[in-house]
Amino acid sequence: MGQSDLTKRFIExxxxxxxxxKDGNKLENNASIAKKINVSPSYITEAEKGRTNxxxxxxxxxxxxxxxxxxxxxxxxxxxxxxIKNKINIxxxxxxxxxxxxxxDDLEKYLLSVFDASTDxxxxxxxxxxxxxxxxxxxxxxINKKNKQIEMLKSSNAPTNEEVSPITEGGIMMVPLVNxxxxxxxxxxxxxxxxIETLPKIPxxxxxxxxxxxxxxxxxxxxxxxxxxxxxxxxxILLCREIGCxxxxxxxxxxxxxxxxxxxKTDGIVLKQIVDHDVENGIITCHSFNPIYPDFKVDLxxxxxxxNVVKQQKNK
Numbered sequence: 173m174g175q176s177d178l179t180k181r182f183i184e185x186x187x188x189x190x191x192x193x194k195d196g197n198k199l200e201n202n203a204s205i206a207k208k209i210n211v212s213p214s215y216i217t218e219a220e221k222g223r224t225n226x227x228x229x230x231x232x233x234x235x236x237x238x239x240x241x242x243x244x245x246x247x248x249x250x251x252x253x254x255x256i257k258n259k260i261n262i263x264x265x266x267x268x269x270x271x272x273x274x275x276x277d278d279l280e281k282y283l284l285s286v287f288d289a290s291t292d293x294x295x296x297x298x299x300x301x302x303x304x305x306x307x308x309x310x311x312x313x314x315i316n317k318k319n320k321q322i323e324m325l326k327s328s329n330a331p332t333n334e335e336v337s338p339i340t341e342g343g344i345m346m347v348p349l350v351n352x353x354x355x356x357x358x359x360x361x362x363x364x365x366x367x368i369e370t371l372p373k374i375p376x377x378x379x380x381x382x383x384x385x386x387x388x389x390x391x392x393x394x395x396x397x398x399x400x401x402x403x404x405x406x407x408x409i410l411l412c413r414e415i416g417c418x419x420x421x422x423x424x425x426x427x428x429x430x431x432x433x434x435x436x437k438t439d440g441i442v443l444k445q446i447v448d449h450d451v452e453n454g455i456i457t458c459h460s461f462n463p464i465y466p467d468f469k470v471d472l473x474x475x476x477x478x479x480n481v482v483k484q485q486k487n488k
Contacts, residue, residue, distance in 0.1 A: 176225045181248060183220055185240050188252055193238060200238075209233030228357075236366035243372055247353045346373040347411060349388040355441045362435060362477060376411050376483060385414040387479065389433050389441065391487075396431065396443050398461040404431060404443055407487030412479035420472050424449045424456070434458070434470065435477035443481075 175183075186205060195204045206213040211230055218224040234240040244252050348371035350358045361367030374388055389410050396404035404410070412433050415424070426432070426446035434442050447467070448457035454472040472478075 175222055177248065178228060178246065179219055179225045181245055182226045182231055182234075185234050185238075185245060185252060186216055186220070188240075189234075189238050205238075208237045232357075232361075232367075235370035236364075239370070241372065242357060242367070242370040243351065243354060246357065345376045345386065347376055347386045347388045348372070349374045349390070349409070350441070351390040352392045352407075355389075355392065359435070359440060359476075374409065386482075387412050387414070387433075389443070389479075391443060392441075395460040395462050395465045396445075398463065400461070402430065403461060404481075404484065405487060409485040409487070410443070410481050411483035411485075413482050415478045415480060417478075420454070420478065421451070423451050426456075429480040431481040433477075433479040433481065434475055435479075436470065437474050437476050439474075 186202065189200050189205055190202070191199065193200050195201075202216045203213045206216055209231065210233060215224075215226070215230070219226050228246055231245070232242070234245060235242045239253055241251060241253060348368055350371065354371065357367075358371075376386075376388075389412055391404050391406055391408040391410065394406060397406070410431075410433065415432075424446060426449060430445065431443055432446050434444060436442065442458070444458035444460060446456050447459045450456070455469050456472060457467055457469050459467050
């Protein structure tokens with residue numbers, strides 16, 4: 173029997189765990205690993221001997237229990253371990269809203285400790301780097317842009333209700349990313365905290381207090397791309413804030429947001445504009461920027477999660 177790529181990565185993950193992770197004072201072995209991910213020891217043995225191919229549903233415990241990267245395990249992207257704690261040499265802790273604050277020098281060191289763009293296949297293939305034109309550049313440009321706006325506001329003597337001061341620290345939120353390849357897995361694991369912890373995290377700069385639950389989604393398809401500046405193009409990364417289901421009972425503020433990410437219980441994850449909300453019947457009308465896609469209605473009872481799009485990172 174030919175080994176599937178998933179099985180090969182499973183075997184590599186088992187070896188990695190045996191060599192690097194301890195169970196008490198001893199390194200893990202096949203028996204202890206099998207028990208923790210709820211499979212039989214023979215399941216591991218049969219895979220290692222090439223007699224069977226594994227299924228992701230049976231082995232996803234490797235991600236939640238041993239911090240094996242789900243992107244790596246399923247698709248071969250990134251690094252084998254999603255546990256970045258041991259790689260961070262800067263003593264920082266997020267505040268109660270998940271925001272990490274640090275000066276600009278430490279910001280670069282921190283991002284370097286989290287990412288290794290030279291070996292991260294996923295980000296490499298999308299041309300996302302840490303340096304020129306990349307994440308650090310983008311964060312610093314945004315800080316500089318905001319500081320210029322603040323200086324202009326000060327020099328204009330325009331009235332303001334709050335004190336303004338230059339941004340000397342980068343407020344960074346590390347937000348889980350659901351890329352195109354992980355969207356099927358997210359459909360099964362969105363309610364599982366352990367699964368969410370296995371997702372790769374990417375940084376977003378924030379200049380105010382952000383409250384709520386945030387997820388980053390990668391745009392798939394062209395339904396929200398009409399060629400205009402406001403388009404959401406294939407490969408763009410979106411920072412999204414969840415709208416709690418309690419708020420669905422009253423009229424959604426759909427005019428205040430350009431787009432929403434809808435996690436449908438059976439039809440997958442879609443990015444759409446909401447143009448109408450029938451509160452009495454719990455029906456929303458979804459619209460695509462691309463005119464070839466017709467509007468359609470969705471019953472809110474069929475939706476698992478609803479997010480508004482807060483920020484966009486262009487894939488260019």
